[in-house]
Amino acid sequence: MEDLIKKIKTRLHLRPEAEEFLYSISKEIKHSKGEVLIREGQMVKKTFFVTSGCLRSFCIDNNGKEHTLLFAINDWWISDYIAIHNNELATLTVECLTDSTVIEFNAKELDGIHTRFPEFESYQRLNLERHVVSLHKRILNQLQLSATERYDLFLKQYPDIERHTRNYHIASFLGITQESLSRIRVEKAKK
Amino acid sequence: MEDLIKKIKTRLHLRPEAEEFLYSISKEIKHSKGEVLIREGQMVKKTFFVTSGCLRSFCIDNNGKEHTLLFAINDWWISDYIAIHNNELATLTVECLTDSTVIEFNAKELDGIHTRFPEFESYQRLNLERHVVSLHKRILNQLQLSATERYDLFLKQYPDIERHTRNYHIASFLGITQESLSRIRVEKAKK
DNA sequence: TAGCTTTCTTACCATAGGTCAATTTTAGGC
DNA sequence: GCCTAAAATTGACCTATGGTAAGAAAGCTA
Numbered sequence: 001m002e003d004l005i006k007k008i009k010t011r012l013h014l015r016p017e018a019e020e021f022l023y024s025i026s027k028e029i030k031h032s033k034g035e036v037l038i039r040e041g042q043m044v045k046k047t048f049f050v051t052s053g054c055l056r057s058f059c060i061d062n063n064g065k066e067h068t069l070l071f072a073i074n075d076w077w078i079s080d081y082i083a084i085h086n087n088e089l090a091t092l093t094v095e096c097l098t099d100s101t102v103i104e105f106n107a108k109e110l111d112g113i114h115t116r117f118p119e120f121e122s123y124q125r126l127n128l129e130r131h132v133v134s135l136h137k138r139i140l141n142q143l144q145l146s147a148t149e150r151y152d153l154f155l156k157q158y159p160d161i162e163r164h165t166r167n168y169h170i171a172s173f174l175g176i177t178q179e180s181l182s183r184i185r186v187e188k189a190k191k
Numbered sequence: 192m193e194d195l196i197k198k199i200k201t202r203l204h205l206r207p208e209a210e211e212f213l214y215s216i217s218k219e220i221k222h223s224k225g226e227v228l229i230r231e232g233q234m235v236k237k238t239f240f241v242t243s244g245c246l247r248s249f250c251i252d253n254n255g256k257e258h259t260l261l262f263a264i265n266d267w268w269i270s271d272y273i274a275i276h277n278n279e280l281a282t283l284t285v286e287c288l289t290d291s292t293v294i295e296f297n298a299k300e301l302d303g304i305h306t307r308f309p310e311f312e313s314y315q316r317l318n319l320e321r322h323v324v325s326l327h328k329r330i331l332n333q334l335q336l337s338a339t340e341r342y343d344l345f346l347k348q349y350p351d352i353e354r355h356t357r358n359y360h361i362a363s364f365l366g367i368t369q370e371s372l373s374r375i376r377v378e379k380a381k382k
Numbered sequence: 383t384a385g386c387t388t389t390c391t392t393a394c395c396a397t398a399g400g401t402c403a404a405t406t407t408t409a410g411g412c
Numbered sequence: 413g414c415c416t417a418a419a420a421t422t423g424a425c426c427t428a429t430g431g432t433a434a435g436a437a438a439g440c441t442a
Contacts, residue, residue: 067334121312128319133276135326143258
């Protein structure tokens, strides 16, 4: 929990009452590798702040193939925001790729922080802007880069994640098969 | 301008002073087809609310190919938010696909609305959340759907846009070539 | 450390979509 | 309405990536 507090404090003066509020609505929970925190088709009420370990969110298509939307490590949030925002059942699954510690919030309760402590509004607005920008970039990359280029970029952007992830997790994030990724790795090794 | 005011009012009580502020920092401008409102490599200061016509934002890759990030018609905002948020030069180009009317804002001035009229904070937060969700969906679609499926979905989501756009605009949005799109259209017509 | 189980690699073939170069169609400008 | 330029289509061929299946390697667990 200190991690989250610290992170917020880098960009916002956090009143003691707000800090207390955060504590009051959160729970720190340890999960082991493979545990599923959100399952496709179920109600989504929670959102998670990762303090250690590595998680991912992914969907499963009609052919049973998985497609990774997000990897989350230290200091990232993860949930199924599509479901939360639209008040629908989960289309995503969120699972632990390693033993992980997360701080769990009820998403609606957490949202209440904006009315209780309005200074969070602009903090959150900035977070969302940042997120929008990174998604814009990801879409443009997907449109213009080859699989190899996308993999190179991935390694730059997530230098640590490879330690935690299986090859097919990365492949499903890049939009290719694990076999293709394997071939790309071989080519890269040759150089 | 009334369009924007009306749009805001559907989700926010708009104080007269706020409405006045919006008027004071905006300019309604007509542009003709082909005009470029933001050009790659230049400073980005403006953001645009579209009241009529159709615009798009796109980037150009190393091979000179265009990749469309967004089409904007009635009641949409368009700009290069990557550049604005990071305070960088534009990587995107924004052009009019038809004669268009936009309301032009200085992005920083418009941002000031949040400090002057704090009720805009949560309004904008919701807008951004909605935007994030739609980008999540677009990424998942790009990962799991074939070109034909993506085109079908595009036609559903933007039923009117085809009247304004060239085939290669749509192709560059879907991440395929115009020739491929042409073949997909032929196949669809057969059925 | 032996024995599973999971993951990764490899080889071969298949295919969606890309490239290039005509050719046809469409749409503005005069 | 005619003429030209832009856009769309088409065909022949090519390439990146996918599919399948088998074997190799790595990781657990007892």
